[in-house]
Ligand SMILES: *[C@@H]1O[C@H](CO)[C@@H](O)[C@H](O)[C@H]1NC(C)=O
């Protein structure tokens with residue numbers, strides 16, 4: 301064998317050793333953007349990616365061939381049915397929540413969550429109880445499963461296939477999954493619960509609010525949401541377990557934020573903060589768009605999008621917004637699919653879709669008006685563009701609260717805003733230099749990392765494939781009960797010892813005193 305053949309053999313061996321097979325349990329809408337970036341990178345590095353794709357998901361572009369193998373899972377309910385219940389809750393959230401009592405909205409939201417989870421369970425049935433499909437997955441010999449735990453079941457599939465799994469997650473409601481199942485510490489005194497709008501500097505009443513929110517979420521998940529799933533997981537795996545115990549077996553948690561966005565907090569070695577991994581340097585714009593952008597001259601442009609889930613607005617709101625935008629000298633690119641507002645100015649153009657990352661990275665871009673989704677925020681951080689936030693629902697108000705606390709955003713209230721409010725907010729981020737300075741500072745922090753977030757995510761995924769696990773990073777907290785974790789048993793024991801000691805000392809003293817007293821009395825009478 302010549303040296304050439306040896307080299308070929310060596311390369312082949314290395315190739316087969318490093319090419320892994322990855323199974324993906326995805327989540328829909330914007331949740332897919334991050335996972336997709338990771339999957340593309342894994343594919344580019346020679347791994348084979350298979351996505352378990354539920355028939356009601358929106359994440360695949362039917363016009364383009366997928367770079368991944370798709371294993372379609374057909375469910376007995378339609379995409380339209382799912383879309384209808386989602387658009388109902390979004391309408392409630394965006395237009396009616398501020399007029400509803402907390403109780404009214406919570407119960408509507410609870411109904412939505414319950415419906416979603418029951419659909420999720422049906423989907424899960426279609427996979428784990430489908431012997432033919434499970435056999436096929438088993439035979440495919442996957443090395444690892446990647447899942448977004450916002451929808452349970454990915455971990456169950458991994459457990460059935462007996463392969464390690466890794467999570468990619470932005471946050472869970474009340475951070476319950478990260479805290480309970482991942483065991484990451486979250487002291488309520490300075491780690492604000494997600495969606496609370498609180499920062500890491502809290503007053504007494506804010507800490508009270510934070511604590512109560514943690515406790516109510518704990519109760520909600522333990523007592524209400526997880527019970528059914530615990531039984532379901534036990535039945536499917538044939539051994540008594542819980543949802544959380546199964547999720548706690550995740551080798552790694554890849555969190556979609558970083559310290560540019562997040563407040564500093566305690567960490568675990570199996571949590572990696574890889575926010576912004578989908579961001580890229582800007583690519584050239586389509587010609588028509590570039591011409592429009594260049595026509596803005598020295599004033600530059602403002603990019604405006606309320607995200608992929610809000611296609612249209614009421615006429616009232618769209619007119620307020622269009623009127624406000626018509627009053628600034630910048631050119632505006634607005635991603636909007638609804639009816640053309642009557643007040644639309646000549647400086648504003650509507651687009652069904654915009655290459656948001658490329659626009660934010662354009663040298664003419666001065667500001668970004670956003671609903672505050674994490675992906676858009678990260679693109680703005682990446683390119684150092686200050687923002688006006690018009691949060692609508694879910695984590696958006698909280699995300700904008702973070703960006704305000706970091707001095708990179710101004711917030712406008714969607715329900716009460718007038719055209720004047722919006723103009724003032726846009727002018728503030730355009731003309732008050734502190735917002736741009738903070739945006740550039742956060743951008744520098746984001747870029748100045750020893751290993752880029754995408755490379756870190758991929759490194760750890762490959763690490764788990766190479767070593768079959770990352771158990772050395774797993775804290776022993778997983779083996780403790782809640783009272784052991786907080787050392788309540790030890791404290792109770794110490795308190796009991798102290799009580800016994802105190803009791804016996806007091807008893808002794810009393811006894812001595814009585815003795816002395818009797819002796820004294822005796823002497824007196826003598
Ligand atoms: C958006 O458009 C859909 C379909 O045309 C319509 O049913 C819905 O009411 C519109 N939403 C708003 C807020 O106007």
Ligand SMILES: *[C@@H]1O[C@H](CO)[C@@H](O)[C@H](O)[C@H]1NC(C)=O
Pocket residue numbers: 732733734
């Ligand atoms: C600019 O913004 C900062 C931060 O919000 C604020 O403290 C400052 O007063 C503003 N300056 C002007 C001139 O409005």
